[in-house]
Amino acid sequence: xxxxxxxxxxxxxxxxxxxxxxxxxxxxxxxxxxxxxxxxxxxxxxxxxxxxxxxxxxxxxxxxxxxxxxxxxxxxxxxxxxxxxxxxxxxxxxxxxxxxxxxxxxxxxxxxxxxxxxxxxxxxxxxxxxxxxxxxxxxxxxxxxxxxxxxxxxxxxxxxxxxxxxxxxxxxxxxxxxxxxxxxxxxxxxxxxxxxxxxxxxxxxxxxxxxxxxxxxxxxxxxxxxxxxxxxxxxxxxxxxxxxxx
Amino acid sequence: xxxxxxxxxxxxxxxxxxxxxxxxxxxxxxxxxxxxxxxxxxxxxxxxxxxxxxxxxxxxxxxxxxxxxxxxxxxxxxxxxxxxxxxxxxxxxxxxxxxxxxxxxxxxxxxxxxxxxxxxxxxxxxxxxxxxxxxxxxxxxxxxxxxxxxxxxxxxxxxxxxxxxxxxxxxxxxxxxxxxxxxxxxxxxxxxxxxxxxxxxxxxxxxxxxxxxxxxxxxxxxxxxxxxxxxxxxxxxxxxxxxxxxxxxxxxxxxxxxxxxxxxxxxxxxxxxxxxxxxxxxxxxxxxxxxxxxxxxxxxxxxxxxxxxxxxxxxxxxxxxxxxx
Numbered sequence: 001x002x003x004x005x006x007x008x009x010x011x012x013x014x015x016x017x018x019x020x021x022x023x024x025x026x027x028x029x030x031x032x033x034x035x036x037x038x039x040x041x042x043x044x045x046x047x048x049x050x051x052x053x054x055x056x057x058x059x060x061x062x063x064x065x066x067x068x069x070x071x072x073x074x075x076x077x078x079x080x081x082x083x084x085x086x087x088x089x090x091x092x093x094x095x096x097x098x099x100x101x102x103x104x105x106x107x108x109x110x111x112x113x114x115x116x117x118x119x120x121x122x123x124x125x126x127x128x129x130x131x132x133x134x135x136x137x138x139x140x141x142x143x144x145x146x147x148x149x150x151x152x153x154x155x156x157x158x159x160x161x162x163x164x165x166x167x168x169x170x171x172x173x174x175x176x177x178x179x180x181x182x183x184x185x186x187x188x189x190x191x192x193x194x195x196x197x198x199x200x201x202x203x204x205x206x207x208x209x210x211x212x213x214x215x216x217x218x219x220x221x222x223x224x225x226x227x228x229x230x231x232x233x234x235x236x237x238x239x240x241x242x243x244x245x246x
Numbered sequence: 247x248x249x250x251x252x253x254x255x256x257x258x259x260x261x262x263x264x265x266x267x268x269x270x271x272x273x274x275x276x277x278x279x280x281x282x283x284x285x286x287x288x289x290x291x292x293x294x295x296x297x298x299x300x301x302x303x304x305x306x307x308x309x310x311x312x313x314x315x316x317x318x319x320x321x322x323x324x325x326x327x328x329x330x331x332x333x334x335x336x337x338x339x340x341x342x343x344x345x346x347x348x349x350x351x352x353x354x355x356x357x358x359x360x361x362x363x364x365x366x367x368x369x370x371x372x373x374x375x376x377x378x379x380x381x382x383x384x385x386x387x388x389x390x391x392x393x394x395x396x397x398x399x400x401x402x403x404x405x406x407x408x409x410x411x412x413x414x415x416x417x418x419x420x421x422x423x424x425x426x427x428x429x430x431x432x433x434x435x436x437x438x439x440x441x442x443x444x445x446x447x448x449x450x451x452x453x454x455x456x457x458x459x460x461x462x463x464x465x466x467x468x469x470x471x472x473x474x475x476x477x478x479x480x481x482x483x484x485x486x487x488x489x490x491x492x493x494x495x496x497x498x499x500x501x502x503x504x505x506x507x508x509x510x511x512x513x514x515x516x517x518x519x520x521x522x523x524x525x526x527x528x529x530x531x532x533x534x535x536x537x538x539x540x541x542x543x544x545x546x547x548x549x550x551x552x553x554x555x556x557x558x559x560x561x562x563x564x565x566x567x568x569x570x571x
Contacts, residue, residue, distance in 0.1 A: 048446065074448030082446070088439035090504070091432075099436045102429045103448040111429065151448050 001026040001155055001186050002047070002078070007056035009042055016042040017210045020056070022188075024155065029177070029187040031197045031204030031218065035231055039210040040190045041083065044157050047188075048080035049073040060155065075103065079153040083160045083190075085140040087132035094119060094128040096143055100150030118150045122176055138169040145176065155186045162193040170196055194222075206230065252561025254507070254554060261511050265412065269405065277404045283517040284411040285472050289490060290497035290509035291418045292465030297495060298503035299431060300458045301438030303358070306365030307466050307494035309347060309372050312486035314340035314467025315474045319388040320381055329399045333471050340467015341460045348459030352452055366491065373486030387481025390474065399475050407476055414472065415510060418465055423506045425461070434458055435504075466494070489535075496538055500545045502554030511553055516541065 002024040009017045017039040024030045034040050046053045049070040057066045060078050070080075088096050097115035098108075105111040119128050122142050127135065135143060141161050148156050158177075162170050174196055181187060191197045197204060198218045206214040206221060208230040214221055221227050225237035232240075249255040268280055289311055296302045317339035321327040327335075351364050376382040383389075394402045401407050425431045433454045436444040445451050474480050493513070501512020519541065520534030527533055549556050 050442075050445070069450070070445045071448045071450045074446065079448070080446050082443060086440040086443050088436050088443070090435060090439055095432065099432050099444070099449075100447045102432055106429050108427055108429065108432075111432075147443075147447060 001028075001061060002188065003057075003059040004043075004047060005057045005059075007043065007046055007058070008054050009039075009046055009051065010054055015210050017046070017053075017207075020207065020210070020212050022205050022212070022215075024186060024188050026186055027181065027184070028202055029181055029189065029200050031201035032188060032190045032207065033192075033197065033204050033221070033227075034207035038207040038230075040207055041159060042210075043207065044080055044159055044190060048078065048157055050080075074151055074153065077152065077154040078157065079148045079151055079155070080157040081144045081148055081159055081161065083163065085137075085144045087135065087140055087143050089131070089133040091132055092129055093124060093132050093135065093143060096132045097146045097150045100147040103151045115146075115150055118146050121179075122146045122149070123172075137164050138172070141165065141173060142176070145173075145180075149180065149185070154184075155188065156180075158187060158189040158191075160190050160192060162191060162196045165193075167195070174200055250562065251558050253557030253559065256560075257511055257553060257557045258507055261507070261514055264514065268408065274404060277408055279517065279521060280514075281404070281408055281411060281476060283514055284408075284415055285469055285476065286490070286493050286497065286517070287415055287510045287513040288418055288469035288472060289466050289494040290501075290513045291415070291422060292462045292469065293494040294422065294498040294503060294505075294509045295425070295434075295462040295465065296458050298498050298505070298508070299426065299434045299438065300455060302455065302458070303362050303495065304365040304462075304491075305362040305495065306347075306367070306369035306488075306491050307462075308486050308488060308491040309365060309369040310340040310344045310463040310466035311470040311473075311490050311494070312369070312372060312376065312480075312482070313343040313463075313470070315470030315480045315485040316376060316382055316388070317467070318471045319383075319390065319474050319480055322390060323383075323388050324381060329397070329475070333399060333475070336471035336474075337464050337467045340470060341464035344463020344466070345456055345460035347463075348456040352455045366488070369486055369488065369491055373482045376482035376486055382482070385481070387479060387484070390478040392478060400478065411472065411476075414468070418468070419506055419510065426506065430454070430457070438504075492535070492538070496542055498552070500541060500549075500552055502552030505552070505554040508552050508554045515553070 004020065004022045007017055007020045020043055032040050032043065045051045047058050049068050052067045057064060059065065060076060065073050065076065088099060094112060094115045097119050098111045101111040101114040105114055116128060119125060122145060124142055124146060127139060132143060145161065161173060165173065170193055177187060177200060201218055203216065204218055204221055205212055206227050213226045213230060214224045228237040228240060249258055268277055289307055293304060293307050296304055314336040318332040318336035321332040321335055322329055347365060347368050351361050356364055377385050394400045433449050436449060437451050437454055441451055470485055473485065497513035497516060498509040500516060502508030516538060520537055523533055523537050545552060
């Protein structure tokens with residue numbers, strides 16, 4: 001569904017992402033991991049059209065979308081969410097979701113009906129008339145998901161939806177993401193919360209210093225020496241191995 | 247357009263009672279004063295589209311107001327075009343000027359005070375141009391020939407003028423209400439609240455902002471043409487001067503930016519206040535602006551949502567959960 005090939009981006013002399021490639025199959029949940037500053041969000045901004053890559057291509061459903069503006073990419077069915085959630089504070093929850101729904105439903109009554117339906121599907125039925133600014137962090141994360149879903153997008157790029165949530169909220173969102181996937185959506189997600197990645201993602205990519213260093217199932221990745229070193233520092237894998245043997 | 251609370255209903259009621267009372271007062275002074283206030287209210291409603299809903303605070307709505315007035319005046323005075331056609335042309339010219347300023351400013355991503363400064367610069371440049379060229383009448387301005395009649399859109403009877411203005415203000419407010427609850431309005435508010443999130447949700451934010459400037463420009467141009475048709479004379483200081491730009495933004499901010507009634511209520515309130523002060527302090531020139539400044543500072547400090555926002559908190563109709571929004 002999504003093919004990213006040899007994506008590179010530099011800011012001045014800093015290579016934020018170099019030669020990164022990844023594939024997201026239809027109906028899959030793919031993780032994008034890496035320590036802070038690895039270039040994950042930069043990768044996302046390029047895929048979703050917010051920044052133009054220096055090199056490389058992004059193909060979505062067989063179509064080259066490299067360098068297209070975000071609104072065009074969104075209209076094709078790929079949408080990103082933000083790490084720092086930002087609801088439209090002056091609007092109610094339902095109106096917030098309706099902003100997403102307006103993409104394919106130009107009429108207000110229709111868009112609001114779609115918003116109500118999406119909101120209920122994500123367990124936000126009771127909050128629909130509340131101002132979005134009154135939501136808790138967990139509520140805002142849900143709203144972010146609901147808004148994205150309401151656009152009718154097929155592929156959702158989630159940037160750390162679990163960050164800042166307590167474990168019980170994480171398992172709720174995990175359940176919701178599974179449910180949405182089963183309804184026919186595809187996910188590419190940046191995630192730090194390993195509990196979520198381990199239980200959700202079928203495969204994951206690991207970025208470090210802007211380069212893809214590993215790809216595999218989450219189980220394989222946690223045992224990959226290169227991944228362990230990326231997170232814990234040079235030589236950590238060897239020390240862990242010794243620890244196991246001792 | 248419906249009031250959401252007892253407080254808002256009272257505020258709107260007071261404004262309507264004042265506007266209706268003029269039919270019974272038969273005071274040409276108050277009539278002339280309110281006619282002026284209503285013309286300013288149309289510019290305030292124009293500013294409200296971009297500044298209130300879109301969060302793009304312009305400091306130069308005179309650019310569109312003056313362009314509307316001059317376009318109509320030039321067509322009538324220099325080319326002898328029918329006033330009705332000139333009226334329409336003034337609105338179109340205002341819209342075009344708005345779209346042009348918006349397209350330039352937003353192409354370069356200008357926001358906040360940078361956008362405000364660029365709009366102010368446009369208005370000032372236009373003011374200087376209008377006072378320099380022969381086609382705009384140079385420093386002496388343009389004067390319409392006095393020819394009362396429906397075909398010339400000039401009316402001797404002040405109460406007819408007043409009624410026409412009331413209808414136009416009501417129409418502009420109805421359009422504002424319709425816009426607010428349309429897809430375009432939702433997109434405009436989304437752009438104001440968070441432009442990046444709006445872009446991610448498939449909104450072409452550049453197009454939305456330029457469109458908002460065009461609509462706002464059309465309303466401002468309309469106000470300019472109304473001024474011309476009522477007073478039959480314009481010059482560069484009157485229609486391109488920064489006074490009108492300031493009045494365009496101060497009314498909505500006091501009354502409640504991003505509301506349908508706010509711009510009208512804020513403008514009426516301010517004009518009454520300014521007029522009262524003038525009488526009390528024996529016509530000291532420019533004093534109304536000193537007063538406006540004080541009121542503006544107080545409003546920004548204590549009434550972030552203006553009078554409509556304040557009134558919304560008094561006697562809310564709908565029972566709401568306790569939230570601090």
